[in-house]
Amino acid sequence: MTETRPADSFPAPEHDHSECIESALAAAEETCRRRGLRFTPIRRRVLELIWQNHEPVGAYHLLDQLSRDGRRAMPPTVYRALEFLVEAGLVHRLATLNAFVGCAHPDHAHQGQFLICRDCRRVVEMESARVGHSLRREAEALGFSVEEQSIELTGLCPDCSQAH
Amino acid sequence: MTETRPADSFPAPEHDHSECIESALAAAEETCRRRGLRFTPIRRRVLELIWQNHEPVGAYHLLDQLSRDGRRAMPPTVYRALEFLVEAGLVHRLATLNAFVGCAHPDHAHQGQFLICRDCRRVVEMESARVGHSLRREAEALGFSVEEQSIELTGLCPDCSQAH
DNA sequence: GCGGGGACTGTTATATTATACCACCGCGCG
């Protein structure tokens, strides 16, 4: 059994978030360049909006913000950008929230496990090899071949847990 | 580490499904009686419709079928019944499909792991203690306290896998 | 240059899923 990768933990409340945004954009730029994908202004802007914080964002919220840019954006515009970003592994969709969150490890293919705080709504992405392997092994024992996985845990993050 | 419970596997294509329906209804009756919950005609009928097969059903599909009963059902009627059934542990909601499936083990509280065939759409509920524990342990290592979990694997069931 | 094709975006319309809110009813109980 491989070891769990060093997982991110919940970011300190007052960390320098502009750095998160910048590094996410830079990583996206790099990923797209390497893979010959087009990181157009809309896609870039949507990714930037998603990274405004560590909370998941709904498509229509993004739409509002795009409109505030002056752009008269319609739903398909946002959904197309989101589809691209998800395909490219730059963003994850959280099925339990119908919302999107920036990917913490865009450098390699993966489908992580998400910890969602029901209080402050922040999300952290774990990537436990142990969990992934157990699941796959048990599914295969039933003859099932796994293609996609969606694992989302809801609860309280350390900070909110402490604040009761 | 506790052992995985004996998991259900995918039902044979031609099993006697009326038996599934009947046993699900009987178990529901019993569960509600024991816990002082009201298993009203609408709730019973919705559960029966959900058990028509082993595929997840959308709320509006249930609504159509209720209407065909002669009942002029409106969305809140169905959603209220579904809310009750989910709370009572008789039905699970699949977040990745926005759909509902009968619970295979209504006798005890649990949140399982779902295997969803993307071809025939059948669903099987695993209940792996190993996976549950690993997840919880790794989340807690990050200071996160888990309250709900949603684990859904999409892929091919044995039958569809064989049929390529 | 210029024409064809593909990827991206704009726009309209609509589908799908879910909830807010208020009225009514039946029933147990003080």
Next chain:
DNA sequence: CGCGCGGTGGTATAATATAACAGTCCCCGC
């Protein structure tokens, strides 16, 4: 009786997502 509460009926609307088609831009081959 009158009250409250859980369940249901019904209207309206919110929130999420996609279909379908037209226009634009740019690369690329000729």
